[in-house]
Amino acid sequence: MADLHFELVTPEKLVRSEDVYMVVVPGTEGDFGVLAGHAPVMSTIRDGELSVYRTAGAEPERIAIEGGFAEVGDRGLTVLAEKASA
Template structure:
């Protein structure tokens, strides 16, 4: 299965732009994992950790974000956050 294109952008810079297996995003109405082919969603995020799984079954890399929102569309997952560190 093709990988999910994941982009994490803050006003200061483009933090991540890479192809990954899965990303778990802390939406305001619950966390959800986005993989390639996910249905289009747009959600506001809670402040918390975005977990990036590079490959299936690998240890997640977590990035703390605050004040963000996420959009999943055909092109992949885009997380826009006011600040990100991790």
């Protein structure tokens, strides 16, 4: 499967821009995983942790985030967080 392009952005800077296998996002309606080819969706996010899987079966890297939005589109996943500590 092709890689998912993932970007994490705060008001201050672009925190991450990389190709990964999967990201699990803490949505306000529940956590959701995003792989390459995911249907377009937009969601608000709650305070929590993004789980970033660089490859299938890898241990996730966890990034604490606070509030914001997540958008999945043709170009991949973009998380616009109020705060992120990577």
